Amino acid sequence: VIRSAVTGVGSYLPEQVVTNADLAEFVDTSDEWIIERTGIRQRHKARDDQPTSDLAVEAAKKALADAGRTAADVDMIIVATTTPDMTFPSTASIVQRKIGAPTCIAFDVQAVCSGFVYALSVADGFVARGLSKCALVIGAEEMTKLMDWSDRTTCVLFGDGAGAIVVEPREGQGTTADQGLLGFALRSDGTKTDLLYVDGGPSTTGSVGHLRMAGNQVFRHAVVNIAEAITACCEASGITVPEVDWFVPHQANQRIIKGVGDRLGLDEDKVISTVAMHANTSAASIPLALDAAIQDGRIKKGDLVLLEAMGGGLTWGACAFRL
Ligand code: ACO
Numbered sequence: 001v002i003r004s005a006v007t008g009v010g011s012y013l014p015e016q017v018v019t020n021a022d023l024a025e026f027v028d029t030s031d032e033w034i035i036e037r038t039g040i041r042q043r044h045k046a047r048d049d050q051p052t053s054d055l056a057v058e059a060a061k062k063a064l065a066d067a068g069r070t071a072a073d074v075d076m077i078i079v080a081t082t083t084p085d086m087t088f089p090s091t092a093s094i095v096q097r098k099i100g101a102p103t104c105i106a107f108d109v110q111a112v113c114s115g116f117v118y119a120l121s122v123a124d125g126f127v128a129r130g131l132s133k134c135a136l137v138i139g140a141e142e143m144t145k146l147m148d149w150s151d152r153t154t155c156v157l158f159g160d161g162a163g164a165i166v167v168e169p170r171e172g173q174g175t176t177a178d179q180g181l182l183g184f185a186l187r188s189d190g191t192k193t194d195l196l197y198v199d200g201g202p203s204t205t206g207s208v209g210h211l212r213m214a215g216n217q218v219f220r221h222a223v224v225n226i227a228e229a230i231t232a233c234c235e236a237s238g239i240t241v242p243e244v245d246w247f248v249p250h251q252a253n254q255r256i257i258k259g260v261g262d263r264l265g266l267d268e269d270k271v272i273s274t275v276a277m278h279a280n281t282s283a284a285s286i287p288l289a290l291d292a293a294i295q296d297g298r299i300k301k302g303d304l305v306l307l308e309a310m311g312g313g314l315t316w317g318a319c320a321f322r323l
Contacts, residue, residue: 004127004135005180006321008069008166010062011291012055013278014046018144020156027152034156039254043159043279046142051085053094055162056140059287060099063164069134076105076135078123080115080283082312083142084108087202091140105132111188112196113250113311115139115283116163117319120307121184123167138164139283146198148210157253158211159279163287179302179322183237185229186317192221196312218314222252223259225316226308230264233318239304244270244320246299250309251275251285260308272298282311299323 019042020031034040046055056079064070079092086094092106105126111118116139126132143158170180195217200209226249234241241264249257254275261271272293274285281288286307293299303323310316 001128002130003170003180004124004167005170006165006323007168008063008065008067009164009287009291009294010059010064010066011161011163011288012058012062013044013161013288014050014055016045016047017042018045023156027149027155029152029156037255038157039273039275040157040279041276043144044161045144046160052081052083052140052142053085053091053098055142055160056091056095056138056164057098059140059162059164060095060136060138063136063166067166067168069166071099071101073134074099074101074104074136076123076126076132077101078107078109078119078135078137080109080111080119080137080139081141082110082112082115082282083145095138111311111315112313113252113280113282113285114309114313114315114317115311116286117184117307117309117317118186118315120167120181120319121186124181124184127167127169133169135167136164137167138162139285139287141282141284143211143280143282146208146211151210153215154211154213157280159281161278161281161284161288163284163291165287182239182320182322183233184317184319185232185236187225187229188313188315190313192314195221195314219253219256221314222256222310223263225314226256226260226310226318227263229316229318230260230306230308233306233320237320239320241266243304244306245303246293246305247271248286248290248293248305248307250311251278251289252280252310
């Protein structure tokens, strides 16, 4: 088994910022309500003529540059997204064309907000079997394009963005023995598909549909599920929760992030939170938060990082790695 390592990280946010006050102009809500219940202050919004693949490409270019690689080196592209450009081809194939990567493996992973953690586990598996030497793992979403803008219970929660990482075999990267991806815990409970879903699709309505959510029921499952996955992931990785330097959670809601932290007794200073500025960007939220914390100097090479997420399915999971 070949161990894999994270060798580059990058992210991209579309230019337009939409504040809570902007939303309050057309939906019955307030800055105070949104901040108190979610911690969200603003979100970024892609242009109508700017598809998900464009955000993914910007993030991918930065991650490749960070890894000292070019598109010519890429042999696998996995895009975790729930808002693909088209039903097919995969957004990964479109990204491949746009960055000019050679013929390689390219496909999308759909596990909604947990998609990035799922995609990372897939890349780790390909690297482990010697099938990939330079994998681009991207989380890219335009959740604003799934919103029912008359539904205040959902439209205030989501935003657009993309994050990418490069995964390579650990050997030859100047890494130490304990670096690289350490372990995963991945879960899905298909009995809860009706708690969070989009009410459209090619084989049902023939339309894209809008996001629907039983928010407080999702909330109730989130903290318990995520805490269990973190515990299982730490066991699988041979580490303990107190050893972790940085927790990079999926950014859905500050109350969920805090609830998980309290349940596991996490030091608040070790928890990366970007939900105030990014809102919930689904599969993009973890690499966006990871990149923000690397850029501001908190997360450094050699740090032990734990990712966790939960989303529609319900799906959830966690992943530990040493950067
Ligand atoms: N502005 C003002 N009032 C609102 C808004 C809004 N944007 N949205 C809902 N309300 C009202 C409701 O209508 C309700 O009014 P009522 O009492 O008159 O009926 C009241 O606020 C309370 O509604 P609740 O749904 O009980 O509010 P709650 O405290 O549960 O907060 C929220 C709602 C923020 C959605 C919360 O349940 C939550 O965060 N859930 C987790 C869901 C989530 O983050 N999902 C993301 C995808 S899954 C994931 O990524 C983990």
